Amino acid sequence: MASEGQEVKLVGAWYSPYVHRVAWVLKLKGIQYEFVEENLRDLNNKSSLLLNCNPVYKKIPVLLHHGKPIVESLFIIQYIDETWKDNPIFPTDPYERAMARFWAPFIDEMLIEGSRRMLYTEGEQLKEEIKQVSNALQLLEEMLKGKKFFGGEKVGFLDIAFGWITIWLGAIEEVAALDFFNPYQYPLLHIWSNKFKEVHFVKDSLYPKDKLVRFFNKYQESQLKLAAKKIESTT
Incomplete structure (x- = not known):
């Protein structure tokens, strides 16, 4: 398990519920992994790692297993459950x-x-x-x-x-x-x-x-400012 886990990376951000759900499955199954924090404060300056791993949606989370990327949290969870058979999480029926x-x-x-x-x-x-x-x-x-x-x-x-x-x-x-x-x-x-x-x-x-x-306060402020700019641009 440990040797496999060393080749697992999770690209994400601390505040993302999508990232946390993937991390929970990895922990449930005892899979060692490296967490790579993606700084998404500047959406126009995403890391090359994220853009290369998820060129379609350019979003977190991304799971890297033996260098191969899997994207979208629910698909990642299914991949983990099918790859590591211990502690299965999907219903058997x-x-x-x-x-x-x-x-x-x-x-x-x-x-x-x-x-x-x-x-x-x-x-x-x-x-x-x-x-x-x-x-x-x-x-x-x-x-x-x-x-x-x-x-x-x-x-x-x-x-x-x-x-x-x-x-x-x-x-x-x-x-x-x-x-x-x-x-x-x-x-x-x-x-x-x-x-x-x-x-x-x-x-x-x-x-x-x-x-x-604190995070959602900042998110709320940024969205309200963005909405105000859109209104200004149309008047």
């Missing part, structure tokens, strides 16, 4: 496995992208984003009925895919001054969140909420 692969990108689009847009939208558009995020959370709440984790009695693929919720959503709520992820409306999600944060490969890898709040 073909139907359940297919459903897990369906729900992960579906919820990503609704929840990750929707919650991020809530940081810099207002009016009717903000209401639409809140509705979309709420619908996604309700879907997850329903999926947890009768379960300890999304994977059943132990952490599985969907737990890792949705694990970012445990810290990131609270930080976004604080910056956006909104209350959309409360324990009264989503009790099962909050119970799951607390359990997931205590899992050994997760516990020591979550950044403090205040650090994420």
Whole structure:
């Protein structure tokens, strides 16, 4: 395992939920890897490593295994699970496995992208984003009925895919001054969140909420400035 792990690199950024989910799988399987921090403050000055490894989307994360790049977090997780057989995370039942692969990108689009847009939208558009995020959370709440984790009695693929919720959503709520992820409306999600944060490969890898709040404050400022410039250019 160690010799294989030495040839594994993860290119990413500390604040990215997509990167964290890949790191969690690597840690779950005991794979040693090198983390390469990508500085994305200047989007026009991305590293040659990132551009060479992901010339299509030019985004993180990228997994390098024996020098070969794999991109898109959900595809990376599938690759890891199929390459390192120990501690499998996908359901063994073909139907359940297919459903897990369906729900992960579906919820990503609704929840990750929707919650991020809530940081810099207002009016009717903000209401639409809140509705979309709420619908996604309700879907997850329903999926947890009768379960300890999304994977059943132990952490599985969907737990890792949705694990970012445990810290990131609270930080976004604080910056956006909104209350959309409360324990009264989503009790099962909050119970799951607390359990997931205590899992050994997760516990020591979550950044403090205040650090994420500072990051999202800066992100919000940059997006609002960008929106203001677009308005100025059209007037």
